[in-house]
């Protein structure tokens with residue numbers, strides 16, 4: 501793996517109030533090799549060259565430690581927005597694991613999303629952080645069918661393995677849920693798929709299911725997505741062009757999906773609104789802290 505220079509690791513999260521209540525954001529790796537056909541991070545606007553090649557940042561743990569030491573405001577650190585931090589190199593290099601240890605040492609919380617079951621390796625550290633800080637973990641699941649998940653997210657474990665990881669995290673007492681996002685028009689936007697994912701999430705200990713809706717398409721990423729459609733879904737590219745033209749956000753024409761999503765989450769008692777999810781995982785921790793205070 502190549503190591504590239506970096507000046508900073510931690511950034512103030514400008515969407516902190518919305519994106520799962522994170523105050524800071526960091527990407528420990530540049531690029532991602534999971535190969536998701538819909539990946540927004542490969543869009544031109546982010547200027548990540550050779551997106552599919554994972555690179556780490558030189559001396560990043562030392563840089564991160566200095567930044568954590570000097571931040572006046574503690575808070576939740578988001579990991580995994582632009583690159584899945586549990587990539588195939590992480591098993592050997594343990595950069596994420598060591599960053600989590602630093603997060604714990606300096607009293608910060610963590611909000612992490614991944615598609616990899618390697619996340620369970622770090623349950624011990626998440627539990628440590630969760631004793632006094634806020635922890636929220638998200639497994640992205642877009643297709644209940646394993647074969648379909650292997651087509652649309654080819655280089656990472658299948659949905660069923662992610663659900664097993666979810667169960668392990670939930671059994672460890674961690675606040676975990678599903679990112680059902682994106683819902684890909686004409687591919688995963690069936691009522692059956694949405695219902696199955698919500699049911700399976702519930703059965704595997706999810707506290708929430710959150711969805712942003714449709715797929716986003718813009719420069720560079722649109723080309724990649726269309727090439728993948730040509731490869732795996734015969735005739736679908738033309739349907740996309742006809743239905744969405746050059747639109748950035750492409751939502752499912754099936755208007756029932758949003759209604760079903762809400763009804764199914766309610767049926768299983770799963771949170772689905774961002775503000776409720778944030779309030780819940782932060783309150784859960786508050787209770788723990790208060791109990792500690794009075795014990």
Ligand code: SF4
Pocket residue numbers: 532533534535536538539540541581582583584615
């Ligand atoms: S895991 Fe995320 S960052 Fe990686 S390819 Fe998939 S969508 Fe992109």
